[in-house]
Amino acid sequence: MGTMFLDYGDFNKFSKKLSDTFHMKPINKCNIKSVNIQDILDLLHALPKPAVITKNTQKGASKNYRKYPKKKNTYLDGYWKGEPKKAKAGAFYALHFKPLEGLLYIGSFDGCKVHDESGRVSLVVKDVDIYYIEDYKVDLKSKVVLDQILRKPGPVTYSYFYPGQVDKEESVSLTTNENELKDILYAWRKCRAEQAKFRQRVFKKHGAVCKVTGCAVQGILDAAHLPGRDWQKGHFSAEDGIPLRADLHRALDAGLIKLDAKHRLVFVDSELDMEYSKYIVGSE
Known part of the structure; x- marks a missing residue:
């Protein structure tokens, strides 16, 4: 099965199908989906576009991932120095991981917003879904695998994830392939069964x-x-x-x-x- 890409704006539909497949359940009014590590690993490896990743490992900095005023289901990610050079708006997802809280935010990367007073930028992230990884603090082996994707060591601002062996130099297509999406979901259902x-x-x-x-x-x-x-x-x-x-x-x-x-x-x-x-x- 080849690499499959979803059109920009289809992430909510894709996420809903994943939620239906894995029986991910909301745990509060913010509609945060409660999942386990294996569910997230399955989801990440089947994302139809590459992702730019940021992480927040400091107490008190959680508020830096915040809602974009007057824009529905859109967030501003951090106050970073410099833009993610490898990420293209509309062609990448944006993932933000809060390991201290066990929260992962996944949405469509929509470029950057510059803060004039500081020169720092925030990633603009649309169509955000929020996942609470319920076994992150107790799992052992799977946690190591997940951390290799989401928590690059050292003071790395941006890291990148290319699901499905996507070549880093490959141009990203935005064509929707519903048949391949169905194949992925069928494989997941079969595995769960x-x-x-x-x-x-x-x-x-x-x-x-x-x-x-x-x-x-x-x-x-x-x-x-x-x-x-x-x-x-x-x-x-x-x-x-x-x-x-x-x-x-x-x-x-x-x-x-x-x-x-x-x-x-x-x-x-x-x-x-x-x-x-x-x-x-x-x-x-």
């Missing part, structure tokens, strides 16, 4: 009980892929996973715990020793 079936298969084979703790509370149980197995490679059989409590699932993915061939806990990183060492096989 496979994940649901994977959970059923794993629980049927092993029982709906955490292999390590014996926890049977459905709301906090995951069907966790075993090390070396990957849902992106189609590993959805019952043998590819085990039931694990959600926190242990994340610890396993991050390499902070290890299981033996019988799925028993045999190693706990010192960072988690106080919490999980009691579950190590042979512990009293």
Whole structure:
């Protein structure tokens, strides 16, 4: 499937289809959508245009991302020194990440507004959607991947993200391809359906009980892929996973715990020793 681009102004339709697909839910009057890290990673990698990214990692600076007066659903992003040279109005998205709050703003880049008194600029961002990443502060492995996209190290003002292997020198087309959009959404729905079936298969084979703790509370149980197995490679059989409590699932993915061939806990990183060492096989 080739790279697909949406016409400028279609982002709200695209985002709504994503929201319907992932069942992203508003969490307050601002219509902030509550999502998890994997949802955001899926969304970013399927964006039909590249993006310019800014980040806010300082307390008290959150207000610098603000609404544009008298312009509906349009925001001004920061007071930056210099314009993003690689970004073209209408041909890029603009992403603003607030890791301290777990908020990600995604909209269409519409150029810059110069502040005469300071010479600094604000990015103008239209058709903004706001996402609250509910597991950002607790996830481990996926958080590292997301940070590689949204939080470039050092005092970087602007970074850039090119989804779908878009070449940085490639001119950006603004033609809408609804068939490719449908293909993307179909692939997501298929993947979500496979994940649901994977959970059923794993629980049927092993029982709906955490292999390590014996926890049977459905709301906090995951069907966790075993090390070396990957849902992106189609590993959805019952043998590819085990039931694990959600926190242990994340610890396993991050390499902070290890299981033996019988799925028993045999190693706990010192960072988690106080919490999980009691579950190590042979512990009293």
